[in-house]
Amino acid sequence: MNNTRKMLVLGTLGFLSAGWLLGGCKSAPELTQTNAQALIQAKYDQTPAVGIYIVVDQQGLARGVTAKYWERTKLYPNKYWADFTLTPEGKKVLKLAKGGDVIQWHPLNAGDKNFSVVVVTVAANHLKAHDVGDPQDDVGGTKTVSYVETVSLDGVPNDLQIISNGPGNRLSSKHVATFALDGGAWKLQSTN
Numbered sequence: 587m588n589n590t591r592k593m594l595v596l597g598t599l600g601f602l603s604a605g606w607l608l609g610g611c612k613s614a615p616e617l618t619q620t621n622a623q624a625l626i627q628a629k630y631d632q633t634p635a636v637g638i639y640i641v642v643d644q645q646g647l648a649r650g651v652t653a654k655y656w657e658r659t660k661l662y663p664n665k666y667w668a669d670f671t672l673t674p675e676g677k678k679v680l681k682l683a684k685g686g687d688v689i690q691w692h693p694l695n696a697g698d699k700n701f702s703v704v705v706v707t708v709a710a711n712h713l714k715a716h717d718v719g720d721p722q723d724d725v726g727g728t729k730t731v732s733y734v735e736t737v738s739l740d741g742v743p744n745d746l747q748i749i750s751n752g753p754g755n756r757l758s759s760k761h762v763a764t765f766a767l768d769g770g771a772w773k774l775q776s777t778n
Contacts, residue, residue: 621772625763682705730763
C-alpha cells in the first residue's frame, strides 16, 4: 500500500509539473509579411538619410545641360572631351562624387558610349523596403524574408529623376532580412 501511495503522489506531481510547464510556455508570435516590412522600414528610417549616387551617361549629360545643372566651360581640341561646370542651380541639387564643381568629360574616343560620371543628389532620402516575401523558418529558430530595397527619389527634381533612370543606375536590389525572437517579440537581426 505504501508503494501504491508513493506512485499515486509521484504520478500526480508529474502530471501537475507537466501542466505547469506546458501552461507556462507561450507560442512564438507569428511573423507576417506586414510585420517584417515594418521592422525593415523602421531600420531604414532610423538610419541617417543619404544622397543618391547617380551615374550620368552621355544622354544624362545633355539633359543636365538642358536642366541648367551644368554648362560646358571647355571643349578640348579632339572635340569629344569637354569640361562642364556646375551652375548655381546644379549646386542646389547635386554634387560631384569626386568633389569640386567641374565634370571632366573625357571618354576614350568619340564613339565611347560607356563613359560616365557619378553625381550625388543633395536631397537626402531613406531607402524603402517593399515586395516582402513570406517568412521562412531558418536554423536556430530565426526566420528570413526576401524583399526589394529601393532608393527613394522623394525630393529629387524631375530632371535628375529622369537622369537617374538611365543606364548604369541601379535603384532597386533584392535583399534578405533575418529575424530572431527577443523577449517574446520578433526583432530584425540583420539585412544583406
